[in-house]
Amino acid sequence: xxxxxxxxxxxxxxxxxxxxxxxxxxxxxxxxxxxxxxxxxxxxxxxxxxxxxxxxxxxxxxxxxxxxxxxxxxxxxxxxxxxxxxxxxxxxxxxxxxxxxxxxxxxxxxxxxxxxxxxxxxxxxxxxxxxxxxxxxxxxxxxxxxxxxxxxxxxxxxxxxxxxxxxxxxx
Numbered sequence: 679x680x681x682x683x684x685x686x687x688x689x690x691x692x693x694x695x696x697x698x699x700x701x702x703x704x705x706x707x708x709x710x711x712x713x714x715x716x717x718x719x720x721x722x723x724x725x726x727x728x729x730x731x732x733x734x735x736x737x738x739x740x741x742x743x744x745x746x747x748x749x750x751x752x753x754x755x756x757x758x759x760x761x762x763x764x765x766x767x768x769x770x771x772x773x774x775x776x777x778x779x780x781x782x783x784x785x786x787x788x789x790x791x792x793x794x795x796x797x798x799x800x801x802x803x804x805x806x807x808x809x810x811x812x813x814x815x816x817x818x819x820x821x822x823x824x825x826x827x828x829x830x831x832x833x834x835x836x837x838x839x840x841x842x843x844x845x846x847x848x849x
Contacts, residue, residue, distance in 0.1 A: 683751065684711045686731075688722075696725055696841035697781050701789045703730040704782035710751050723762045725841075728770050729778060733757030777840050780826045788825070791818045795831055796838035
């Protein structure tokens with residue numbers, strides 16, 4: 679493994695907010711992940727740090743601040759931006775922790791399919807984009823719903839929205 683650090687933008691295409699952080703963290707548990715985002719809401723920053731980010735760098739940061747933050751993470755520390763002055767961050771609720779654990783159990787393909795579903799795509803669209811059959815998507819959907827402990831597509835989407843940085847709220 680030649681990777682020392684991942685810089686994760688929460689708004690990249692095919693990303694679904696903080697659920698992407700959960701997923702990457704599950705695949706690479708020993709890797710430092712620093713979230714980079716234009717969203718400077720304290721709730722987003724707190725959530726990212728609570729869900730395992732080694733740091734959070736607002737895109738508005740100066741080059742010197744970015745360099746300093748990355749040096750801090752490479753040195754084994756956690757980088758918390760100064761805009762997050764509240765160090766008494768409330769813990770994640772048990773429900774949010776459970777949801778994160780469920781999402782982290784998905785394979786990369788299951789995560790892609792669940793993310794696409796959460797974006798409102800139909801099985802036919804997902805199959806076409808991933809170059810798999812619609813029957814294969816349906817098999818994955820059954821497994822995804824079982825792993826996430828939900829009964830339907832809407833509940834999958836709602837679970838993912840829990841971690842969508844544009845819609846989440848403190849829980």
